[in-house]
Amino acid sequence: MPSEDPAARSASASVGAAVAPPPAFAEQANVTAASLREEFAENWPACWERAADLLDWRDDYEAVLGGDGPPFRWFEGGSLNASYNCIDRHVEAGRKNQVALRWAGRLGESRAYTYLDLHREVNEFAAALRALGVEEGDIVTLYMPMIPELPVAMLACARIGAPHSVVFAGFSADALATRMESADSEYLVTCDGYYRRGTPVHQKSKADNARVELDHSVEATVVVDRLGDQPPLDDDEYDYERLVRQHHSATVDPVPRDAGDMLFLIHTSGTTGEPTGVRHTTGGYLAQTAWTARSVLDIKPEDTYWCSADIGWITGHSYIVYGPLALGATTMLYEGAPDYPEKDRVWELIERNAVDVFYTAPTAIRAFMKWGAEYPESHDLSSLRLLGTVGEPINPRAWKWYHEHIGNGECPVVDTWWQTETGAMMVTTLPGVDDMKPGSAGRPLPGISVEVVDEDGAPTDPGEAGYLTVDKPWPAMPLSMVEDTGWFADHEQGRPPLDRFDWAYFTEDAAAVDEDGYITLLGRVDDVINVSGHRFGTMEIESAITAVEGVAEAAVVGAPHDLKGEAIYAYVTPVNADDEATLRERIVAGVEDAIGPIAVPAGIVFTPDLPKTRSGKIMRRLLGAVARDDDLGDISALRNPEVIGELDPIPERED
Ligand code: WT7
Numbered sequence: 001m002p003s004e005d006p007a008a009r010s011a012s013a014s015v016g017a018a019v020a021p022p023p024a025f026a027e028q029a030n031v032t033a034a035s036l037r038e039e040f041a042e043n044w045p046a047c048w049e050r051a052a053d054l055l056d057w058r059d060d061y062e063a064v065l066g067g068d069g070p071p072f073r074w075f076e077g078g079s080l081n082a083s084y085n086c087i088d089r090h091v092e093a094g095r096k097n098q099v100a101l102r103w104a105g106r107l108g109e110s111r112a113y114t115y116l117d118l119h120r121e122v123n124e125f126a127a128a129l130r131a132l133g134v135e136e137g138d139i140v141t142l143y144m145p146m147i148p149e150l151p152v153a154m155l156a157c158a159r160i161g162a163p164h165s166v167v168f169a170g171f172s173a174d175a176l177a178t179r180m181e182s183a184d185s186e187y188l189v190t191c192d193g194y195y196r197r198g199t200p201v202h203q204k205s206k207a208d209n210a211r212v213e214l215d216h217s218v219e220a221t222v223v224v225d226r227l228g229d230q231p232p233l234d235d236d237e238y239d240y241e242r243l244v245r246q247h248h249s250a251t252v253d254p255v256p257r258d259a260g261d262m263l264f265l266i267h268t269s270g271t272t273g274e275p276t277g278v279r280h281t282t283g284g285y286l287a288q289t290a291w292t293a294r295s296v297l298d299i300k301p302e303d304t305y306w307c308s309a310d311i312g313w314i315t316g317h318s319y320i321v322y323g324p325l326a327l328g329a330t331t332m333l334y335e336g337a338p339d340y341p342e343k344d345r346v347w348e349l350i351e352r353n354a355v356d357v358f359y360t361a362p363t364a365i366r367a368f369m370k371w372g373a374e375y376p377e378s379h380d381l382s383s384l385r386l387l388g389t390v391g392e393p394i395n396p397r398a399w400k401w402y403h404e405h406i407g408n409g410e411c412p413v414v415d416t417w418w419q420t421e422t423g424a425m426m427v428t429t430l431p432g433v434d435d436m437k438p439g440s441a442g443r444p445l446p447g448i449s450v451e452v453v454d455e456d457g458a459p460t461d462p463g464e465a466g467y468l469t470v471d472k473p474w475p476a477m478p479l480s481m482v483e484d485t486g487w488f489a490d491h492e493q494g495r496p497p498l499d500r501f502d503w504a505y506f507t508e509d510a511a512a513v514d515e516d517g518y519i520t521l522l523g524r525v526d527d528v529i530n531v532s533g534h535r536f537g538t539m540e541i542e543s544a545i546t547a548v549e550g551v552a553e554a555a556v557v558g559a560p561h562d563l564k565g566e567a568i569y570a571y572v573t574p575v576n577a578d579d580e581a582t583l584r585e586r587i588v589a590g591v592e593d594a595i596g597p598i599a600v601p602a603g604i605v606f607t608p609d610l611p612k613t614r615s616g617k618i619m620r621r622l623l624g625a626v627a628r629d630d631d632l633g634d635i636s637a638l639r640n641p642e643v644i645g646e647l648d649p650i651p652e653r654e655d
Contacts, residue, residue, distance in 0.1 A: 083159035138185075139163050270535075271528065304354060390533065427443065454496065
């Protein structure tokens with residue numbers, strides 16, 4: 001059974017009145033044809049040629065979608081190189097002096113890379129990776145904060161056909177080891193450390209600890225000197241700066257990759273205890289990413305564009321690196337925090353760099369709202385043309401605040417629904433064409449087909465909550481789905497039957513669709529908690545907690561949180577109830593070690609027992625209801641109903 005009934009969520013959906021696209025924006029929009037959805041629908045899948053046309057192909061593809069699928073071979077027969085598409089062709093087009101990357105560091109530093117600079121450093125680092133033994137197909141793990149060397153390394157990997165696996169810098173040594181192990185990755189690029197709110201974090205020692213844990217050996221580790229105190233390096237460790245210097249002016253021909261070859265691997269949390277590796281393709285992924293960056297974010301080559309996500313997540317891959325660079329724009333990279341040194345940092349950066357398009361997450365918008373409108377008001381934000389959000393539902397109040405206080409009522413706001421698995425945007429509005437409805441993401445993009453279905457797999461009525469399902473393949477689909485020949489045959493028990501579709505992908509999101517086809521997202525239906533737009537599997541956190549000495553059992557649930565959207569709460573049964581304060585500290589340390597500080601529960605509740613069914617399964621749903629202060633519903637299946645009285649409601653919601 002999906003762990004939660006989507007219908008239970010419908011009450012929380014509220015959508016504001018429609019807002020038409022501002023005429024001044026519509027006039028200049030990249031997409032102005034209101035008929036685009038119909039055109040794509042009538043001409044599917046050939047319509048996706050429009051996206052592929054944004055790229056330079058080494059060998060032309062023979063078919064937009066080869067075969068009847070599965071397997072789904074997008075742009076079959078075509079070959080290309082992502083690094084060439086993101087760099088070389090812009091240099092060749094006479095745009096070598098356009099700024100590709102504008103970096104704002106945590107300590108107030110800034111650096112700009114023109115397309116020519118980026119070309120030089122990517123080539124040099126690609127040559128260095130090759131010299132270290134990296135071959136086409138080898139997976140290179142990148143474990144770095146938001147410094148320019150991260151996108152440089154990604155593009156260098158792409159240049160030589162070595163898929164990268166970026167691991168979020170805030171993850172722990174254990175989490176890095178798990179991801180390197182599952183990818184069988186023998187190359188690592190990291191840094192000595194970085195500053196978090198002025199305090200140094202020792203990234204290299206985390207990387208060292210991860211290496212010790214691995215079953216396989218690491219061939220080479222490259223270390224970027226970010227703090228200026230590069231520790232002594234072993235024989236198999238290399239200083240980034242030195243390597244690049246050693247390969248001064250080297251050039252590396254971009255390796256042609258088949259459209260279906262892997263561009264990168266990224267891990268995400270699902271219902272299992274281990275993170276899942278999602279593999280994205282070179283052709284389909286890049287085509288849809290560039291296409292959506294152009295049609296939804298309205299990026300123009302002359303724009304300065306800022307996505308405030310971390311490159312460690314899919315948003316940063318698609319919409320800091322690949323999408324905007326494929327279009328030849330200037331993409332900003334910000335290393336710091338939004339409120340450091342002051343709460344106007346984001347607005348100051350937008351003003352100083354005359355940012356045209358800004359893409360952020362609802363969790364950030366809620367924080368901006370809380371800090372107050374005086375911060376954006378003290379800056380000139382008139383360079384902004386379009387605003388975007390991603391990662392979690394945005395409530396109409398936050399939407400309107402963003403629209404009014406950041407966009408001055410003149411910028412469209414695109415609420416973009418997509419996932420690590422989808423690779424690129426799937427459901428949102430075309431900003432020059434579609435009305436916006438605050439609180440609703442919008443309609444499926446041209447060429448994308450989704451349906452909201454009920455428990456029986458039948459389409460829901462307007463306004464009724466159901467399961468969001470994608471019922472046609474899309475270019476940026478991950479390799480697991482490309483290759484999946486039996487999606488229905490082995491769909492997990494309890495999922496709605498989807499047999500009436502030729503093919504479908506169950507997104508694990510609840511949603512409702514209105515009369516106009518606008519989709520409102522209602523949250524996950526699986527055991528995944530969305531904290532500030534990031535996914536955490538309850539099982540992953542529970543296994544970190546139960547590994548702590550003194551913990552007998554643990555269950556983790558999500559409950560609403562003013563700033564984070566959802567926060568993690570843990571119900572823990574101690575072996576003995578003596579010293580809760582010490583145990584609490586050990587649990588915090590245990591989660592930090594296993595995953596990282598971002599997965600530490602906002603609340604830990606000790607309880608002598610957890611609610612269980614007669615067969616002994618923990619009733620997480622009930623705990624979730626307790627944490628959310630909801631009606632507990634039917635508790636007749638409980639073996640130990642008396643425990644309910646013992647469960648303290650969640651403590652004060654910290655941070
Ligand atoms: C989950 C995917 C895609 C980049 C960031 C997250 C939620 C994402 C929206 C939105 C409501 C959203 C969904 C989805 N989500 N965008 N605009 N409105 N919910 O990627 O970590 O793979 O998480 O984020 O629940 O399934 P991710």
